[in-house]
Amino acid sequence: MEQQVKMPSAKRQQLIIQKLKESVQPISGSDFAKLTNVSRQVIVQDVSILKAKNEPIIATSQGYLYLNEQTDNKKQQVIACKHDASQTQEELYLIVDHGVTIKDVIVEHAVYGDITASIRVSNRKEADQFVKKIKATEASYLSALTNGVHLHTLEADSLVKIEAACRDLKKAGILI
Structure with a gap:
């Protein structure tokens, strides 16, 4: 051998x-x-x-x-959300279905300050993989540290797409 x-x-x-x-x-x-x-x-x-x-x-x-510098033409917006773990997949779908990428999740910790984790979810398949990995590893979502409150940096080729995703998040009671 x-x-x-x-x-x-x-x-x-x-x-x-x-x-x-x-x-x-x-x-x-x-x-x-x-x-x-x-x-x-x-x-x-x-x-x-x-x-x-x-x-x-x-x-x-x-x-x-x-990270290449190819994101110059991309629009970004930070949004605030609140939901429990059971709504995570719904939240991700509501965003990516509009052609929007979820770059990260941010929570504010009392001791550490802002904790940011890159997730880079752009479609339903990646959303499913993300949720599946959390479940398989029995990890907690960062939002568990803040009673469901968290921020996301959203990215898309137009603000219209981000605004449409935000409207759907608001209707679902997720957007703060």
């Missing part, structure tokens, strides 16, 4: 940047681990080192993304 050779860290980090720059879809740590014959935890450390070197890499629920 032939043993797989682990890729050296400098080469691995260079490969991570190259692959992320080439991809428009998130790439998981597990995928990078298989590609380089190391553990997922080693990839997590590599990404932390790259971030410390000011590489614009973000971790989403679907994997890692390299």
Whole structure:
């Protein structure tokens, strides 16, 4: 049986940047681990080192993304929502069905201040994956820290789409 050779860290980090720059879809740590014959935890450390070197890499629920400057024509708006965990999927659907991306979730913590997590959900499939991952890992939504109150940064190619999503969220009693 032939043993797989682990890729050296400098080469691995260079490969991570190259692959992320080439991809428009998130790439998981597990995928990078298989590609380089190391553990997922080693990839997590590599990404932390790259971030410390000011590489614009973000971790989403679907994997890692390299933030390119291609969002100049995108409109953004931060909205405030409140709901319980059972309404999360409905909230995500109401937003993405209008062609709007949910970039992140933000909660205000009494000790830590603002806690922001990138989620990058753009369609129903990604919404389903996000909810499924929360359930599978038995993780709590960040909004559990704030009795359901949270912010989202929304992004779309027009403010009209964001406004339409907000109208539907308001009708559902989710938008504050």
